[in-house]
Amino acid sequence: MTTTVHLETLTKLAFAPFGDVLEVVGDPDKIINQGLCGRYHDLAQIDIVDGRAGISLFNAQPRQFPITLDMVERHPLGSQAFVPMSLDPFIVVVAPNEGGTPGQPRAFLTAPGQGVNYARGTWHGVLTPIHAPGLFAVVDRIGDGVNLQEHWFDTPFIIEGENASASGEAG
Secondary structure, three states: OOOOOOOOOHHHHHHOEEEEEEOOOOOOOOEEEEOOOOHHHHHHHOEOOOEEEEEEEEEOOOOOOOEEEEEEEOOOOEEEEEOOOOOEEEEEEEEEOOOOEEOOOEEEOOOOOOOOEOOOOEEEOOOOEEOOOOEEEEEEEEOOOOOOOEEEEEEEEEEOOOOOOOOOOOO
């Protein structure tokens, strides 16, 4: 038997226990580049243990609904930011830590242009674009040591479609 996970709208409030939402909202913190660019400053906490921050590009295949969620992962030695390189929404899955294993997963639908930064040690789903191209810049820890823990669910969860049930300010 599977359990359905309903999509929520990605908001800073709903996502706060898991990390940072990267988005342009309101007035910029500073105007730079001869007045032609607004800087939205310091939007995420990059948290690295025994390594350095690096930028990689990920090119993921789009997923189709319903999406089966059978595994989540976490990175105990560093945060991990996913910044889409297109204006297409994608699915963000997180789960609270409950004694070293993930609790009930939550699934968020991003707005165009939003990205996320998973806090160090946060259980999260794999990169899940729902539109091509699935091209993302990823800022995460580069270094020695084991920085990946996976948890496979005994019973998978099902994430319903994009138009099924996106709710507002959940959390």
